[in-house]
Amino acid sequence: MLRFTLLRFLWAIPTLLLVIVLAFLMVHAAPGGPFDAERALPPEIEANIAMVYHLDEPLPQQFTRYLCGILKGDFGPSYRYRDHTVGELIGNAIPISLKLGLFAMTLAVIVGVGAGTLAALRRNSLTDRLTMAFAMTGISVPVFVVAPLLVLFFAVQLQWLPASWSGSSSGWRFLLPVIALALPQVAYIARLTRASMIDVLGSDFIRTARAQGLGTASIVRYHAMKPAMLPVLSYMGPAVAAILTGSVVVEEIFGIPGVGQFFVRGALNRDYTLVLGIVVFYAALVIALNFVVDVLYGFLDPRIRHQ
Amino acid sequence: MNAGMLVSRFTTEMRRSRSVRFSGGILLVIAVAAAIGPWISPHSYLTTDFDGRFIEPTLNGLRLFGTDDLGRDLFVRALTGVRVTLLVAIVASLVSLIIGIAYGAVAGYVGGRIDAVMMRAVDALYALPFIFLVILLMVVFERNFLLIFIAIGAINWLDMARIVRGQTISLKQREFVDAAKLIGVPPWRIIFRHITPNLMGVVVVYVTLTIPQAILVESFLSFLGLGVQEPQTSLGALVNGGVSQMERARWLLLIPAVLLAIILLCFNFLGDGLRDVFDPRQESR
Numbered sequence: 001m002l003r004f005t006l007l008r009f010l011w012a013i014p015t016l017l018l019v020i021v022l023a024f025l026m027v028h029a030a031p032g033g034p035f036d037a038e039r040a041l042p043p044e045i046e047a048n049i050a051m052v053y054h055l056d057e058p059l060p061q062q063f064t065r066y067l068c069g070i071l072k073g074d075f076g077p078s079y080r081y082r083d084h085t086v087g088e089l090i091g092n093a094i095p096i097s098l099k100l101g102l103f104a105m106t107l108a109v110i111v112g113v114g115a116g117t118l119a120a121l122r123r124n125s126l127t128d129r130l131t132m133a134f135a136m137t138g139i140s141v142p143v144f145v146v147a148p149l150l151v152l153f154f155a156v157q158l159q160w161l162p163a164s165w166s167g168s169s170s171g172w173r174f175l176l177p178v179i180a181l182a183l184p185q186v187a188y189i190a191r192l193t194r195a196s197m198i199d200v201l202g203s204d205f206i207r208t209a210r211a212q213g214l215g216t217a218s219i220v221r222y223h224a225m226k227p228a229m230l231p232v233l234s235y236m237g238p239a240v241a242a243i244l245t246g247s248v249v250v251e252e253i254f255g256i257p258g259v260g261q262f263f264v265r266g267a268l269n270r271d272y273t274l275v276l277g278i279v280v281f282y283a284a285l286v287i288a289l290n291f292v293v294d295v296l297y298g299f300l301d302p303r304i305r306h307q
Numbered sequence: 308m309n310a311g312m313l314v315s316r317f318t319t320e321m322r323r324s325r326s327v328r329f330s331g332g333i334l335l336v337i338a339v340a341a342a343i344g345p346w347i348s349p350h351s352y353l354t355t356d357f358d359g360r361f362i363e364p365t366l367n368g369l370r371l372f373g374t375d376d377l378g379r380d381l382f383v384r385a386l387t388g389v390r391v392t393l394l395v396a397i398v399a400s401l402v403s404l405i406i407g408i409a410y411g412a413v414a415g416y417v418g419g420r421i422d423a424v425m426m427r428a429v430d431a432l433y434a435l436p437f438i439f440l441v442i443l444l445m446v447v448f449e450r451n452f453l454l455i456f457i458a459i460g461a462i463n464w465l466d467m468a469r470i471v472r473g474q475t476i477s478l479k480q481r482e483f484v485d486a487a488k489l490i491g492v493p494p495w496r497i498i499f500r501h502i503t504p505n506l507m508g509v510v511v512v513y514v515t516l517t518i519p520q521a522i523l524v525e526s527f528l529s530f531l532g533l534g535v536q537e538p539q540t541s542l543g544a545l546v547n548g549g550v551s552q553m554e555r556a557r558w559l560l561l562i563p564a565v566l567l568a569i570i571l572l573c574f575n576f577l578g579d580g581l582r583d584v585f586d587p588r589q590e591s592r
Contacts, residue, residue, distance in 0.1 A: 030447040140571040
């Protein structure tokens with residue numbers, strides 16, 4: 001198990017390094033510098049700016065500097081928000097994004113697993129068909145379509161819930177963003193759970209349990225749930241990536257001051273260091289969670305770690 | 308499976324499977340409308356009209372979908388958006404197809420250690436949040452169609468590479484490959500003249516599943532304002548425009564949002580249906 005964990009860890013590092021190199025090179029291959037202002041600056045000032053931001057150094061040196069900075073949690077200065085470093089901007093925005101993401105993830109797992117199990121137990125019934133039709137819709141329709149439609153219906157039309165973050169200070173303002181963020185994942189997890197639950201329920205050890213006179217509820221709870229959850233667990237990595245992508249849209253639509261909103265603002269303002277920093281941060285998050293999921297999976301399913 | 312068999316099986320299945328027929332039909336209608344609609348409508352997607360802003364959808368003056376905040380005709384704009392969205396998705400899927408086939412066929416055909424390394428690289432790339440790199444790419448470079456095609460195509464080739472590799476491994480054991488080797492055909496020629504054409508059945512199915520993914524990425528970028536730029540438009544850009552006007556003119560949001568949802572649903576149903584026909588082992592997830 002230790003060897004397996006170490007191996008996975010050794011794979012995670014070059015992957016992250018690859019992202020950082022790619023992202024770094026992309027930013028530095030950009031046509032024109034970040035300070036090409038509307039009017040030309042005197043050459044001395046330009047040289048000064050370049051010195052302050054270390055743009056006069058050769059590229060490998062700049063990269064090492066950047067990498068060492070990241071290890072210390074220093075992502076460099078923001079090109080647009082002049083009074084803040086990228087690290088500060090990300091750090092201040094993390095709590096709210098984290099809350100949003102965790103709520104959405106929890107909701108997605110609970111509702112998804114519940115609906116998927118129900119559909120699997122009542123295979124080909126109306127419940128099953130409705131759940132799967134909903135799941136197909138949820139998978140196909142992207143967050144940036146679902147979220148505005150939710151706002152239009154629940155906030156503009158019915159006026160039950162606040163349409164934007166700043167419009168309210170109660171906990172209710174979390175509801176619509178979390179639902180919008182969770183819906184596609186609910187759909188995915190429901191489909192995965194249904195398929196694997198049907199698979200597991202057809203296996204021999206479940207028949208044995210049934211033969212011993214166990215009821216459906218205890219069979220699902222004590223025997224079928226754990227093996228059926230394995231595909232769902234391995235989907236958690238992609239799910240985190242999808243929630244991150246979705247949070248960019250959701251934070252933009254609802255005006256939530258999280259990491260995603262800074263990302264979009266940074267992208268539209270061409271704030272290279274900010275966008276670079278957030279890309280590295282997101283990549284590290286996704287890769288770290290993939291690693292955790294891999295290790296957990298190896299823990300739960302011995303077949304994997306002996307491959 | 309040769310081309311003739313493929314076509315005949317395709318048509319039988321089209322007749323038999325209701326979801327394939329239905330979703331394919333809707334997509335065909337939308338595609339035809341997008342092709343000829345902007346051309347026969349009396350309005351242009353560019354013309355602004357400050358006296359005709361926010362007209363609700365009406366038959367009067369043939370404003371079928373109404374007009375937007377600049378008085379531009381939404382019917383023509385939506386169909387132009389469908390055009391752009393479909394075009395980007397199809398070309399981007401072709402890009403991912405080419406990368407995926409080349410990579411997967413080479414890995415599968417060469418086999419051994421090279422194959423192991425190539426597929427391990429694919430596994431590692433699966434863990435990358437590509438979409439963020441694409442956003443970075445769109446931020447850093449001037450946004451044009453070519454860049455969008457390549458960027459989206461570069462995200463989606465991983466699945467295709469895996470599937471093509473699997474197929475190639477089973478194909479390379481067949482007699483016709485041995486025969487080609489025997490008469491001295493070089494390996495790259497075997498891959499591209501003998502193996503690739505035989506992959507087409509499976510590849511066609513997976514392209515139908517890649518297209519909605521490409522649409523998703525394109526409209527996501529356009530929604531954020533990083534994809535297709537004004538005065539050009541796409542469904543994602545139209546949804547974004549609709550969001551800012553939703554309290555005043557909800558049809559500006561509803562029409563492009565529903566259109567995009569229908570297109571994505573139909574492609575997914577079509578792909579799932581076709582996959583069940585050609586690749587029954589692959590459980591639709």
